[in-house]
Amino acid sequence: MFVPPGEDLVNQWESEQARLRLQVMEEDTEDWQRSPDFSGLERVGGVDLSFIKGDDVNACAQLVVLSYPDMEVLYEDSQMVTLTAPYIAGFLAFRETPFLLEALQRLERNQPKLLPQVVFVDGNGLFHYREFGLACHLGVLSGMPCVGVAKNLLQVQGVNKSEEHQLQISALQKGGDSFPLTAASGKVLGKALRSSDKSSKPVYVSVGHKISVDTAVRLTHSCCHYRVPEPIRQADYRSREYLRIHFPGADT
DNA sequence: GCGACAG
DNA sequence: ATCTTGTCGC
Structure with missing residues (x-):
């Protein structure tokens, strides 16, 4: 039962993205x-939301902080939340950001010394229709x-799953290899990264805020034990474990 | 009608 | 996001 969001709301969301887009810093800002x-990097964070199968309203919002470079879990926060906004490609942030932000604020209030120096987000950053994704x-x-890390390619601004794209993927030889995702305008919106020697399917890395693309790619690779970076x-x-323990056999 | 569609 | 066991390969 999908109730299409009024186009006025979508217009409002678009203008908010345009306004906030101006504040994104696409360069390295930290030593x-x-x-x-x-x-100098000691803590990296990861955020995600997990849902129970038949329910797209109640979810577990998760924040973890890992040590760098050891990737040991230093902090974990699981919080059940109730989502209000629907999922619409291009507007994922309006659905998830409020809860991820709350998790970061809880950490800042309770154990500020454990705040991460960078956060990995499950989704895109600048690699987005209007260059303003969730990250x-x-x-x-x-x-x-x-840093935004998406597991699937979003076909946007001229970037698509073409034969050329497939060729570029097969040309990624080892972990750390990458190729740019270039918009029709010529701007590099992100990079496809072979995150480990074993995974042939790349992840799509893009700038979220206060970091350059190349640094984001290098950092992502350095946090990967498997295809998906460890924090995420x-x-x-x-978050899935939390749901499994607190809502056993929900649904059927 | 057909294809796209981060999570 | 979620649905899901086994299976092929190193």
Whole structure:
């Protein structure tokens, strides 16, 4: 039962994205980002939302903070939340950002010393229809460096799953190899990254806030034990675990 | 009508 | 997002 959001609301959302887009910082702003081995970086965060199968309103919002470079879990927060906005491609942030932001604020209030220095977000940053995906939205509203990592390609601004794209993917030889996702305008919106030697399917990395594309790609690769960077993988795993324990056999 | 559609 | 066991390969 989909109730199409009024086009007036979508228009309002579009103008809000346009307004916040101006605040995105696409350059490295932190000292550790300039270091070849990221010395000075001690904590990386990951956020995600998980749902119970027959329910797209109640979800578990998750924030994890891992040590760098060891990837040991230093902090974990699981919180059941009630979503109000529907999922519409291009407007994912209006559905998820409020709860991810709340999780970051809880951490800042309770254990500020554990705040991460960068947050990995499950979704796109600048690689977006209007160059303002979830990672940018969370980055601007929180003021924290953010990196967007999507598991699937969003066909936008001329970037598509063409034969050429498939060829570029097959040309990625080893973990760390990447190729740019270039918009029709010529701007590099993000990069397809082979995150580990084993995974042939790339992840799509883009700038969220306060970090450059190349640094975002290099950092993402350095946080990958498997295809999905560890902070996001842990957030995903732990939020699902929370639902499994607190809502056993929900649905059927 | 057909294809696209981050999570 | 979620639906889901086994299976092929190293």
